Amino acid sequence: MTSQDLRNEPDSVFVALQGALAQVFAGLARARSEVEHLEACAPCLRALNVRHAELLGVDGSAHEQLAAWRSEDAAGPASAAALDLSEGTWRQGAVYLGRHAIVPLRCDADELVFGALRLEFADATELSAGQREALTVVADGLAAFLTARRVVLRQREALRNADRQQATLEAVIDCLPIGIFLAEAGTGTPTLVNRVGVELLGRGVDPNARQETYSEDYQCVRLDSDELLPNDELPLVRTLITGERHTKMFGILHPDGKRVTIEVTAAPIRDRQGTMFAAVAVIIDFTERNRLEAERAEYRDELIKAQAQALAERSTPLIPLSDEIVAMPLVGTLDRERADQVVETLLTGCAARKARVAILDVTGVPHADTAVAASLLRAAAAVRLLGVEPVLTGIRPDVARALVGLDVDLKSLVTLSTLQDAILYATRTARR
Numbered sequence: 023m024t025s026q027d028l029r030n031e032p033d034s035v036f037v038a039l040q041g042a043l044a045q046v047f048a049g050l051a052r053a054r055s056e057v058e059h060l061e062a063c064a065p066c067l068r069a070l071n072v073r074h075a076e077l078l079g080v081d082g083s084a085h086e087q088l089a090a091w092r093s094e095d096a097a098g099p100a101s102a103a104a105l106d107l108s109e110g111t112w113r114q115g116a117v118y119l120g121r122h123a124i125v126p127l128r129c130d131a132d133e134l135v136f137g138a139l140r141l142e143f144a145d146a147t148e149l150s151a152g153q154r155e156a157l158t159v160v161a162d163g164l165a166a167f168l169t170a171r172r173v174v175l176r177q178r179e180a181l182r183n184a185d186r187q188q189a190t191l192e193a194v195i196d197c198l199p200i201g202i203f204l205a206e207a208g209t210g211t212p213t214l215v216n217r218v219g220v221e222l223l224g225r226g227v228d229p230n231a232r233q234e235t236y237s238e239d240y241q242c243v244r245l246d247s248d249e250l251l252p253n254d255e256l257p258l259v260r261t262l263i264t265g266e267r268h269t270k271m272f273g274i275l276h277p278d279g280k281r282v283t284i285e286v287t288a289a290p291i292r293d294r295q296g297t298m299f300a301a302v303a304v305i306i307d308f309t310e311r312n313r314l315e316a317e318r319a320e321y322r323d324e325l326i327k328a329q330a331q332a333l334a335e336r337s338t339p340l341i342p343l344s345d346e347i348v349a350m351p352l353v354g355t356l357d358r359e360r361a362d363q364v365v366e367t368l369l370t371g372c373a374a375r376k377a378r379v380a381i382l383d384v385t386g387v388p389h390a391d392t393a394v395a396a397s398l399l400r401a402a403a404a405v406r407l408l409g410v411e412p413v414l415t416g417i418r419p420d421v422a423r424a425l426v427g428l429d430v431d432l433k434s435l436v437t438l439s440t441l442q443d444a445i446l447y448a449t450r451t452a453r454r
Contacts, residue, residue, distance in 0.1 A: 039156045042066040046160055050167040059167055060089040066160045067141075068093060070153055074142040077164075080135060088137070093144070112138065116158065121146045125157060127165035137168065192216075201284070201305030203258065204291075207298045210236070210262050222284055222305050224276030233259045241275040245283065248275065258303040261288035265298050271308060283308040338364050340371035343445060346378040346452040351441070353386030361397030365404050372410045379448035380405045383441045385416030395424035402435055411436065411451060415444040 042065040049062025060077045067075055077089040111117060112124040113135050121144075127137035139161055149157070192214070195202050201219030205212050210233025220226045223240050231239040236259055242251045253259055257268035269287040276282070284305050291300040338360065341349045348371055352364065364382075372380055382401060387394065398421075402412035414437045417425075425432060438444045 038069050039066070039152065042069040043156060043159060047163055050163055053167065054171075056088040056168070059164060059171075060091050063160050063164060064091060066156060067091065070149065070157060071144045071147070072141050073144045076140040078138045078140055080137050085138070116154065116161075118149065118154075123149075123157075125161040127161055127168065129169045130166060137165070139164070201303075201307075203303040203305060205233070205258060205262065205301050205303075207262060207290075207300055209233070210259070213300070218307075219305055222282055222307055223274055224278070224280070224282075233262050243273040243275055243281075245271065245273055248273075257286045257288035258301055261290055261301045261303075265290045281309075283312055338367045340367050342371075342375055342377075343381075343448070344452065345375070347381070347445070347448045348372060348375060348377045348379075349381040349383060349441070349445070351383040351386060354388070356384075356387050356394045356397060358393065358397070361394070361400070364397070365401045368401055369404055369408065372405050372408055377410050378452050379413060380410050381413045381415060381441065381444045381448060383415045383444070384418070384421060385441070387418070387421070389420060391420075392424050392427055395421060395428055399425070399428065399435075413438060413444045413448060415439065415441050 045065040046063050049065075050059060053059040053062050056077055060075060063075070073093050075091040076087055077091075078085045079088045113126055116123060116125040121142055123139075123141045123143070125139040125141070126135045127139065128135050141157075195214070195216045198216060199218060201222045202214065202216040203212065203219050203223075204214040210231070211229065212227045212231050215223065215226045225240060228239055234253060236242065236256055237250050237253045242256060243249060244251055251272050254263075255270065256272075257270045260266075260268040267287065267289045269285065271283065271285040274282050274284055285308050286303050286305050288301055288303040290298040291302055292298050338350065338352065341351070343349055350364065350368060350371075354360075356364070368380060368382075371377070382398065384398065398414065402414065405412050412435065414435065416439070417437055436447065438447060
């Protein structure tokens with residue numbers, strides 16, 4: 023502000039301009055808007071006998087007025103500008119024409135012209151070199167402060183946008199139906215746990231947690247016991263160590279004693295250079311799913327059992343012929359399991375109906391061996407213990423051979439050729 027051109031001015035002019043420039047820069051430092059920045063230049067503008075001043079923003083060939091200033095003793099409206107901004111010569115440096123001047127405003131970083139000061143003087147007196155130098159200093163100072171203000175505003179806007187993006191991301195993450203857990207690389211410090219994550223883990227962000235203590239901090243236990251899971255088996259810890267994706271299912275013990283089963287899948291988060299700076303763990307609740315699967319398995323087992331029982335009953339039906347006579351026609355292969363079912367059904371039915379005669383018809387048994395024959399004798403002996411007389415009908419030759427081969431006394435066993443004969447015999451027996 024004390025260049026040679028200014029020093030060459032008369033002492034009174036030099037002192038006045040120097041004082042005005044000091045006031046200008048003090049005002050620029052306090053200004054918070056384009057209007058206030060232009061107002062801060064007023065001391066120097068008055069010293070240079072400026073009547074009107076405009077602060078213009080320039081973008082290519084377009085321009086707009088950002089602020090205007092008028093001297094207190096200026097009478098009447100500002101005259102039409104004698105210098106047109108569409109003429110590009112002013113971009114190279116200040117242009118003076120009669121009572122008007124245009125001074126470019128440049129950004130120091132890239133010398134880009136982003137604005138201009140368009141001035142109207144009170145008279146057409148030509149400015150001295152020192153006065154022009156003072157005006158250039160004002161323009162450069164104004165440009166520097168405006169540039170700094172725009173940088174600050176851009177930074178503030180960037181911070182606001184970053185805050186909005188973070189708030190948006192956190193809101194979206196909180197709405198997810200799965201748990202999300204974020205941790206820093208290196209230390210493993212938790213940075214974010216969403217709503218579902220807090221519900222599943224029973225805890226939120228623990229600033230004291232580290233990847234070396236995750237298992238204890240969040241009470242990670244094995245599926246079949248309350249034993250703490252080794253820390254190096256946790257998917258998030260393995261991802262933080264290896265930088266690879268890992269998945270595992272395990273249990274979590276809540277502070278209130280509740281136990282949940284979760285499946286965790288952890289993956290690295292990398293920057294554009296491929297450096298891992300964090301890791302994310304996706305947590306899925308398997309507690310309800312496991313409960314439902316257990317219920318389905320139990321229902322399936324019960325259904326299979328009921329179906330097997332129904333099938334067994336259908337394959338070994340006990341038919342009541344009267345209050346005292348029951349018949350059981352057997353069809354199909356008679357193995358050990360089915361023979362046991364025959365005995366069980368026969369005993370239960372005879373006891374329930376208080377039968378006196380039980381007819382076993384084996385006409386539908388395609389083949390028989392000693393095991394089948396032994397089963398028939400066992401059934402006959404069992405019902406005899408209940409006071410029921412057993413009658414065998416429909417015995418095939420192979421069944422007869424098998425019975426004889428057992429080398430047992432068959433004199434007490436009534437055998438008839440057909441079911442009709444057996445029913446007739448049973449009727450006569452029941453009448454006695």
